[in-house]
Amino acid sequence: MSLVHPALLFMCLPIFLIVFAAAGRLWGSRGALTVLTAASLLFGATQGIAFLVVIVASALVNYALLMVIVRSDRPASVRLALYTGIAANIGLLALAKYSVWLGWIPVIGTASLSLAALIPTTLSFLTFQRSVALLDGFSARGAVATDLQKPRAGEALSPANPPLRFFAFASMFPNLLIGPIAYLVEVVPQFARSSFGRIRPIDLSIGLTLLAIGLVKKFYFADIIGRDWVDPVFADVAAHGATGGLRAIEAMVAYYVQLYFDFSGYSDMALGVARMMGITLPINFDSPSRATGIVDFYRRWHITLTRVIARFLFSPLSIAGTRYAARKRWRGARAQAVSLWLPLIVNFIVIGLWHGPRLTYVLFGTIHGLWYILETEVRGTKWWKKRRKTIAEPIRMLGGMALTIPLLILTFALFRSATLADFGHLLGSLGNPAQPGVDLPSTWKFAQLGLAYAIVMFGPNAYEMLGRYRPGIRSYINVSITPRLFAFRWRPTLFWGLLVCAAIAAVIGKMSAVTPFAYQVF
Structure with a gap:
């Protein structure tokens, strides 16, 4: 199950938010974190029991090592815990992901092939997030120790805070599979806010808007462009070693914008779902198609x-x-x-x-x-x-x-x-003559691709639109070059609410056949 699955969006997510808010009201931030952690584990279980076992075992090991890093008074022990944790995380990722290259090595190869077969879902994002959590603990020991333990306003100090906060951070379902990769020092301090565990109308409004933007990107751009422009051409090249020259150009141009809409769409959705529960994640995309270098x-x-x-x-x-x-x-x-x-x-x-x-x-x-x-x-x-x-x-x-x-x-x-051979065949196809009846998509398809490029080149991105409400954590300050004519600014008003509802309603009709995110294979 992924964030675009109808059952998750329209059944599980509303139920989760209700239970999350009830637990926050009855038992404070610890109740809310318990619900978040349980929901994240259930979400992980939908990827397979092996995946669930691995992420739980990894979280336990990383938490134990993090506690050594932030609590030990011996520098040698701190460094050993850091290096051990990062080596274990990267080693697990290598075994699960690089079996093609490791399969010839005795014992290691067998373990790698077995792990890769058991865990079809990528471990890349959660591995890096947990590794950087250890690095956060090493570089800011005092701050991390305080953030993990500090009680929310009005709550008593509790030994349950550190494990609950770490496990909620390490397994949080919105960004568990495809990121964005958050730092411990960015997310965990939010758990101590007085508002955490409460569902606020402004958070719901911002979250639903980001979710709607991500859904539109996925279903109305990424999926359509991939189906109509990209996948057939690359499949043709892989099968026959050539395609028409015009089709090759179209596929190359289309893939660049398809990948952007696919991955940034997921990132928008992840930030949106997290924001509904009052958590702000880091921004992963900031109009990259306007880069000047x-x-x-x-x-x-x-x-x-x-x-x-x-x-x-x-x-x-x-x-x-x-x-x-x-x-x-x-x-x-x-x-x-x-x-x-x-x-x-x-x-x-x-x-x-x-x-x-x-x-x-x-x-x-x-x-x-x-x-x-x-x-x-x-x-x-x-x-x-x-x-x-x-x-x-x-x-x-x-x-x-x-x-x-x-x-x-x-x-x-x-x-x-x-393969490199496929890329060579694709480049070689650029000089091929056009194929009558094959190289000329309909006017409507050209319009779709043109609209996609117009949006990425001239339209405001989600974080510009919602900029006044801090929809995400910025790592860099990039100057906006959105033309003033298209510099729309979101407000929590009836007009924007109706527009978001219309976008979600329009997407529902596209959900009969949910396709995985193109970036989910990584």
Whole structure:
């Protein structure tokens, strides 16, 4: 079961909110957290008993290690607990997700294949969320210890607070499967608020609006674009090694926007469901199709993964490389290579590998890493700094977008391809002649794709629309370039309420055949 399943949306979710509010009123935040944890475990059970066993066992191990980190007075024990927890989390993820590459290793390969067969649902997001919780405990021990224990206003101090708060955070069903990846220090302090455990009308309004936006993205854009434009072409290339040139271009252009609507739609829904119970999660997308470069893109696309990988990999590697270069008294390119370039390449290869054991993902990450390095170096030159002052901001931004978007479309076509050979066949098809009757979709389908691109290029995103009400936690402040004509601002009014209800009603008719999220395979 996923967030788009009708039974969850229209039966389980309302019942959960009623029980959550009743428990909060009767037993305070601990009652609400107990209901949230129980509901999250039931949600996990719908993915399979093996998945439930793994996430519970993982949560118990991570909680025990977190308690060592925040309570131990011995630095050696703290570091051992941190390294053990991260190694166990990453090891579990590797066994479950990379069996294709590990299957030849005696014992480990057998365990990996068995685990992969038992757990079809990805562990990627919850693994990273729990790992970063340990890192939060290590880097902010006092604050985390306080956040886990601090009672809500009017409640007595209780030893049940730390485990309840951690398990609710680690297994919270809105973002359990496909994120966004939240930090412990972002979410757990919210459990101590005086309003937590109460259903407030403003939270319901914001949550339902985000939920409606996500549903529309999923059913009216991502699913339709994938069905009509993307999947048939990539299947054709995989089966026959070629397709028509126009169809290849259409599929490449369409996939980029399909993936955006699919993944950002889930992220909107996750934030919406969490907000209904008064919890604010981090924003995962911020109009990435308007990025003016690869650096800008990764401040807007899958933001929570980008910041986690940077925290775990880039920052430590960059610091170590800088210190090494200083000891060797290196300057210039050699110093840059170990302090910036190599950490960036490793960072982006891991971002690619995080999606799965495919060479296309490795090449995708490598290309983006090299692109990031090139752009960073160009931005640091005197030539660029001088040119930036002489070119008007709108022209510079439009030029950046004109260069960035085609390259992103091309690299995401690589990302979508199952093998490097498929991607080569797709590129080779660009020179093929059109296939009469096949390469020309209907005017209505062209209009759908055109509308999709118009929305991502000119329309406000959900967080701009609801900006006055803090719909999510921002990791970066990106300047909005939404044209003033389309800069709609949401209000908790009758008009917006009717519009949200109409959107949800329109989606209900599309729910007869629920398709999984394209990003759920990661």
